[in-house]
Structures are given as structure tokens and as C-alpha cells.
Amino acid sequence: MSLLVVGLSHRTAPVSVLERASLCADAQSKLLQDTLAAEPAAEAAVLATCNRIELYADVDKFHAGVAELSTLLAQHSGVGLEELTPYLYVHYEDRAVHHMFSVACGLDSMVVGEGQILGQIKDSLARAQELHTAGRLLNDLFQQALRVGKRAHSETGIDRAGQSLVTFGLEQLAAGGDVTAWARGKRALVIGAGSMSSLAAATLARVGVAEVVVANRTFDRAERLVQILAEAGEPGLTARAVPMEAVRRELTRADVAVSCTGATGLVLTADAVAAAVEGRTGAPVAFTEDAYAQEPSRAGVRPLPTAPAGVAGTDDNCPLDLQAVQQSGFSVMGEAAVAGMDAATLEQHAAWVAGAGVDRREAARRPEADAELITALAATAATLGRVPERRRPEQAAAPVRPEPVLFVLDLAMPRDVDAAAHRLAGVRLVDIESLAEVSADAPMASDVDQVRRIVADEVAAFGAAQRAAHITPTVVALRTMAADVVAGEIARLEGRLPGLDDKHRAEITQTVRRVVDKLLHVPTVRVKQLAAEPGGAGYADALRTLFDLDQEAVAAVSRAREDAGADGDHSIEIIENHAKNRGPA
Numbered sequence: 001m002s003l004l005v006v007g008l009s010h011r012t013a014p015v016s017v018l019e020r021a022s023l024c025a026d027a028q029s030k031l032l033q034d035t036l037a038a039e040p041a042a043e044a045a046v047l048a049t050c051n052r053i054e055l056y057a058d059v060d061k062f063h064a065g066v067a068e069l070s071t072l073l074a075q076h077s078g079v080g081l082e083e084l085t086p087y088l089y090v091h092y093e094d095r096a097v098h099h100m101f102s103v104a105c106g107l108d109s110m111v112v113g114e115g116q117i118l119g120q121i122k123d124s125l126a127r128a129q130e131l132h133t134a135g136r137l138l139n140d141l142f143q144q145a146l147r148v149g150k151r152a153h154s155e156t157g158i159d160r161a162g163q164s165l166v167t168f169g170l171e172q173l174a175a176g177g178d179v180t181a182w183a184r185g186k187r188a189l190v191i192g193a194g195s196m197s198s199l200a201a202a203t204l205a206r207v208g209v210a211e212v213v214v215a216n217r218t219f220d221r222a223e224r225l226v227q228i229l230a231e232a233g234e235p236g237l238t239a240r241a242v243p244m245e246a247v248r249r250e251l252t253r254a255d256v257a258v259s260c261t262g263a264t265g266l267v268l269t270a271d272a273v274a275a276a277v278e279g280r281t282g283a284p285v286a287f288t289e290d291a292y293a294q295e296p297s298r299a300g301v302r303p304l305p306t307a308p309a310g311v312a313g314t315d316d317n318c319p320l321d322l323q324a325v326q327q328s329g330f331s332v333m334g335e336a337a338v339a340g341m342d343a344a345t346l347e348q349h350a351a352w353v354a355g356a357g358v359d360r361r362e363a364a365r366r367p368e369a370d371a372e373l374i375t376a377l378a379a380t381a382a383t384l385g386r387v388p389e390r391r392r393p394e395q396a397a398a399p400v401r402p403e404p405v406l407f408v409l410d411l412a413m414p415r416d417v418d419a420a421a422h423r424l425a426g427v428r429l430v431d432i433e434s435l436a437e438v439s440a441d442a443p444m445a446s447d448v449d450q451v452r453r454i455v456a457d458e459v460a461a462f463g464a465a466q467r468a469a470h471i472t473p474t475v476v477a478l479r480t481m482a483a484d485v486v487a488g489e490i491a492r493l494e495g496r497l498p499g500l501d502d503k504h505r506a507e508i509t510q511t512v513r514r515v516v517d518k519l520l521h522v523p524t525v526r527v528k529q530l531a532a533e534p535g536g537a538g539y540a541d542a543l544r545t546l547f548d549l550d551q552e553a554v555a556a557v558s559r560a561r562e563d564a565g566a567d568g569d570h571s572i573e574i575i576e577n578h579a580k581n582r583g584p585a
Contacts, residue, residue: 003096003137004062006069006088007047007054010110013087015433019414021077021084023048024262025127031055031076032133038072040065043135045128045142047103049120050165050196050260050413050432051110053077054103056096058137066090097462100141101455104149106158110436111168112448113158118149119195140466148458155454157447165411165435166200166258170207172430173256173407183207189254190214191247191268192261193221196411200258201225205234209256212239215247217261248272251406252279258409259416270420273408277426280405286425404428475524477549482516 010018023031028046035044035057043058055073059065070088074081091099099108104121106113125142128134134142152158167179174182188209190201193216201212212229216222222241229239242250251257251272259267274285402425410417410431421429490509494500500508527543544551 002059002062002065003056003093003141004059004065004069005054005056005091005096005099006066006073007052008073008084008087008089009052009054009108010432010436011108012089015413015436017079017084017087018051018053018432021053021073021079022414023053023076024264027076028127029131031072032128032131034076035069035072036133038068040068043128043138044133045124045138047121047124049117050411051436052103052108056100056138056141058135062092094459094463097141098455098459100145101148101458101462102452104145105152105451105455106149107448107451107455110432111165113153114165114168115149115153115159116165116196116199118146121145121149137466141462144458144462148455151458152451152454156450158451166196166203166409169258169409169411169430169435170203172435173409173428175428180207183209183256185210186255187211187253188213188256188258189247189250190225191244191257191259191416192216192412193218193225194260194262196260197258198225198228200260200409200411201229201239202232204256204258205229205232205237205239208236210236210238212237213242213250213254214239215242215244215250217244219243248275251276254406256407256409258411260411261416263412263416264414266418267412267416268408268418268421270418270424273406273417273421273427273429274424277406277424281426285427402426471528471543474543474549475528478524478543478547479520481547481549482520486512486516 008018008021013021023046028048031046032044035041035055040059040061041057042060043056045056047054047056053073055069057065057069059069070085071081073088074084077084102108103117106115106117109117121142125134125139125146128138128142170179170183183204184207186209188201188204188211190197190204190212193214197214197216201214204212212226214222214225216225219241222243226239226241229237247267251268252275254276257268261267277285405426406428408417408421408427408429410429413432415431417429417431419429419431419433421427422434486509489512490505493508494505543549
């Protein structure tokens with residue numbers, strides 16, 4: 001087994017990088033095909049979710065595999081390799097299996113214990129199978145990961161340790177309050193009809209919204225989701241489907257909007273969100289205070305003042321950090337600029353001011369007041385040794401944001417909703433980035449520890465099974481060779497005893513087969529046990545050498561196992577039984 005995974009996730013990369021590196025379905029398919037065409041890889045599968053992109057491969061060379069997979073991820077994501085590399089992680093062999101099982105159990109999710117990852121793993125496997133890029137190793141890995149994830153959810157309370165991103169996002173929209181009370185009677189707009197959007201619609205219906213409107217580019221899918229909601233029979237719920245073109249109109253009516261599409265561009269711009277709020281309130285929507293410095297023209301306020309043009313950061317004899325003063329917007333002669341100075345530095349500053357170190361236009365606007373203030377501060381500094389820090393002006397309190405009238409949950413990656421909507425008054429936006437900031441890693445330590453033990457046990461069992469499976473073709477080839485020897489000897493016996501009746505021939509044949517089976521039974525069982533242990537890979541080579549087995553015969557069994565896919569073990573069992581029972585033609 002040479003399993004390698006190279007990827008990045010919310011744990012290693014900022015959301016902005018994950019967003020740029022996200023892969024659409026076509027890009028994932030092309031990545032798989034190119035990976036399989038690369039020299040080090042024999043199998044490949046991509047696991048791409050809203051907060052992770054991982055490329056799994058069966059490689060024959062570790063370093064070459066890491067280099068190739070990293071390069072392919074960079075090429076297909078559009079993020080340069082040099083920029084992407086610091087955020088990549090690499091797992092190999094047992095560590096790669098451990099990582100996959102941890103992901104399947106929700107231990108590596110943004111919200112610990114969320115169950116949506118199992119559906120995403122299933123979809124990833126289906127894509128690799130459809131493109132014929134998943135062979136025996138990745139089929140085994142992904143199918144076992146699904147079983148391990150289901151076991152973790154059924155045998156532990158990991159579901160209590162976290163919620164799906166939808167539930168967690170709704171809790172953030174409700175500002176930590178009771179989601180059911182917050183949602184009761186609200187009108188909801190769900191944009192998209194995929195698995196996450198469907199979960200959002202079902203969750204909103206369950207917590208008591210009065211209406212769910214589903215918009216999707218494929219109208220039939222939107223109608224199908226509405227039909228599912230209707231069949232669920234939530235009391236008092238109205239559900240209807242609308243085309244994607246109706247989103248702006250419906251947004252004006254909605255109290256809550258959830259968006260999770262596969263679009264590569266924005267689905268809701270800040271202007272569209274602002275227009276929806278204006279349609280609800282009848283008043284223009286302003287940006288909140290944290291937007292002023294970044295978008296002063298749009299917010300309708302002037303930029304902060306800067307220091308006078310004649311003041312430069314390299315002016316001689318000035319004891320101030322003029323760059324910092326310029327950024328603060330304060331006068332270089334004002335009290336705020338000199339707060340915290342010691343007496344000696346203050347006197348130096350006073351001398352610099354008196355010596356025309358400041359542009360005269362600045363002095364004209366603030367005539368003697370600053371000079372008198374500096375003199376007074378100098379006297380204070382002489383007494384206290386330093387100008388009190390309390391003289392530094394306190395920052396003005398940020399204006400209180402108005403209560404939101406529109407709640408927006410963006411679960412898409414790349415994002416569906418313009419991040420600038422965060423700063424719109426009357427809007428509460430929760431997206432993947434804000435969820436990452438508030439999510440906890442291990443809210444239920446005992447359940448998480450229990451799942452970790454399950455993962456450790458399953459990793460050991462998977463490794464043992466893979467190592468044992470590695471020797472199976474050799475064992476089958478050995479039994480086939482033994483069956484050929486038995487058949488040859490029975491044929492030679494018939495030549496020497498042509499008058500042997502059928503009853504005696506059958507009895508002799510059965511006796512010889514039993515002798516061969518008994519001789520081979522203990523060695524083959526024991527070699528499988530030894531091969532399942534760490535470091536047991538060499539037993540297959542030893543067996544082939546001891547019995548002088550034909551390499552092509554072993555390879556043929558291996559190919560038959562690969563071709564059998566998920567039923568490979570059953571097929572090998574049939575071949576093995578046939579070999580044991582084979583007699584003369």
C-alpha cells in the first residue's frame with residue numbers, strides 16, 4: 001500500500017485561499033484524469049468540500065508523488081504552487097488512512113461531528129469510479145471510511161459534539177439564542193437545490209419558518225425539493241419554487257436567505273442585498289462604521305485628515321513617529337501626539353516646533369494654543385517625569401448597528417454572497433469565514449476521544465487487511481500450482497492403472513487432495529497472519545521464492561482481483577476454491 005494524500009483545509013489555509021483554490025465538478029474530473037496520467041500515480045480520487053480540497057492517490061514513489069500531486073493541485077486550482085505550498089499538508093500510508101477516517105467521522109470538520117461529510121465522501125468515490133480512476137486501494141479506503149463514519153455516529157455521541165454547518169450557521173444568525181424561537185414565522189429563501197441547500201431547507205422547515213422559497217438554475221430540481229418539503233408535512237409550512245431570475249424579488253420579501261450553489265461568481269452582490277433591505281425598510285442602507293476607512297466614498301463620509309504636507313517622516317530632530325501620527329490623523333503639535341512623552345523628549349519636541357519644523361500653514365490654523373499646551377505639558381512632565389497616558393484621547397465608540405431585518409447564511413465555497421454585505425446596516429451575514437472564527441474544535445471531549453479510539457482501531461484493522469490482501473494472490477497461485485500437481489499425478493496414475501474404476505479413482509483423488517490441503521493449510525494460514533502484521537510485506541516474496549512460483553501467475557490473480565473491484569475478495573475465494581478442487585480434465 002502506497003497511499004498518499006495532499007490537500008489543504010480550513011485548518012491550514014485562510015478562507016480566501018480555499019475560495020480561490022475551489023474546484024468545480026469539471027475541474028475535479030480533469031484533475032483526476034491528469035493525476036492518473038502522471039507517472040507516480042496508479043489510482044486517484046478528489047475530496048472537495050466547502051472547507052477542504054484533498055487529492056488521494058496510490059503512488060509508487062513518495063517524493064515524486066508529493067511533487068506531482070502538489071503541482072497538479074496548483075495547476076487545476078489556479079493558485080500558484082509557490083503560494084499554495086505553505087498551506088498544503090501531506091499524509092502517507094497509515095497516516096493517510098488515519099486522516100481519511102478522521103475526516104469521515106467529522107473530527108476534522110469545521111464543526112466537529114457534522115455528518116454531511118459522509119455524503120461528500122460517497123460522491124467523491126462515485127466520481128472516481130465513474131471515471132475509472134479508483135482502483136482496489138481507493139475503493140477499499142473510501143468504502144471503509146464510510147463504514148467508520150457511520151460507526152462513529154451510531155456508537156458515540158459525536159453528533160452532540162457539533163452540528164451540521166447549516167444548524168451551526170442558523171445558531172450564529174440567531175446570535176446564540178434559541179433557533180426555533182428566532183425562526184418561528186419567518187420567510188426563508190433558499191438559493192440552490194443541492195445536498196447542502198436541501199439540508200438547509202429541511203432544517204428551516206423543522207425549526208418553524210412559515211415559508212420556504214427555493215430558487216435554482218434548474219427549475220425542476222427546485223420543484224423536486226419543494227415536493228419533498230411538502231411530503232415531510234411540517235405544520236403551517238408553505239413551500240414554493242421560483243426560477244433563479246426571481247431571487248432579487250424574493251429577497252425583498254425574505255427574512256432569511258441561505259445560499260449554497262456551485263456558481264463560480266457572486267450570486268448576491270452587496271448592492272442586491274442593500275436593495276432588498278431598502279425594499280423592506282423604505283430607507284437607504286448605510287455601511288456601518290467599520291467600512292468607512294475602506295470605502296469612504298460609498299459610505300458618504302470624508303477620509304480621516306492627514307498630517308500637513310510639509311511634515312515628513314524623515315524630518316530632522318523630531319522625536320515623534322511621524323508615520324504613526326499621520327495615520328492617526330492628529331496634529332503633530334497636539335496633546336494627543338505627545339501623550340506619554342518623558343520630560344526630556346517633550347522639551348526636544350517643543351524646540352522642534354518652535355524651530356519651524358512644522359509647516360507654517362499648520363501653525364496658522366493652530367496659533368499659540370499648541371505652544372501654550374506644550375509648555376503646560378512640560379511642567380507636568382517635570383513634576384511627574386512623564387506626560388500621563390490618560391491624556392491620550394479615547395477612541396470614539398462605534399455606532400450601534402441597527403437590528404437586522406435580513407439574515408443571510410452563505411455556505412458556498414467560493415462564496416455566493418459579497419463579503420461587503422457584512423458591513424450593511426440591517427444585515428447579519430454569516431459565511432464560511434465567520435463560522436471558522438467561532439467554531440470550537442472539541443466541545444464534547446469524551447465523545448471525541450471515543451471516536452478517536454474507533455479511528456485508531458479501524459486504521460490498524462485496515463492496514464492489517466491490506467497487508468493480508470497483498471499476499472492473497474501469492475497464496476492463490478500456490479494453491480493453483482498444488483492443484484496442477486495433483487491433477488498431473490492423478491492423470492499419470494490413470495495411465496498406469498487403466499482399469500481403475502470410477503469409485504476407486506474418486507477415492508484416490510480425494511485422498512491426494514486432502515493430503516495436499518493439510519500440508520498447505522497451516523503454512524498459508526500462518527503466512528496470512530504474519531503478512532497482516534507491520535513489516536509483513538516480505539512474506540509474499542519468501543513464499544514465491546520457496547515454491548518457485550510463476551510471477552506471471554501471481555500477477556494474473558492480482559489483475560483478476562483488481563477487475564473484480566468491490567467483490568474482489570469474493571472472487572479470489574472462488575478462484576482459490578476452484579484451485580483446490582480442480583482435478584484432471
